[in-house]
Amino acid sequence: QVQLVESGGGSVQAGGSLRLSCAASGYIYRGMCMGWFRQALGKEREEVASIDGRGTLTYADSVKGRFTISKDNAKNGLYLQMNGLKPEDTGTYYCATSGLYCYGHLSASAVAYWGHGAQVTVSS
Secondary structure (H helix, E strand, C coil): EEEEEEEECEEEEEEEEEEEEEEEHHHCCCCCCEEEEEECCCCCEEEEEEEHHHHCECCCCCCCCCEEEECCCCCCCEEEECCCCHHHHCCEEEEEEEECCCCCCCCHHCEEEECCEEEEEEEE
16 A cells, blocks of 8 residues: 655746645555646546656656656655646646556556645636
């Protein structure tokens, strides 16, 4: 079992920045994929960014150049630095992990554990 707890959400104006954190606990396997997903009201959950078991980073086209995903193995932490925020970035952001070794991007179908989500609201 892996538990994931997000923090750092909030409300900002367009162009602003936020940093999301995810604290992982339980059985942490270094080779597992970890990532961030988001879901806007009335829309499907979508991939934002992920790190695979080899440390390869993957980003959705919509956030490339603005968001940065990182991981701190010593602290079992996953982070998402979000700069240049836009109103279309508004949604609930979820931390997720495969729970098993994986490589490549973390798709929703491969997620074994989800956090409860952190709200991000960007006003124009």
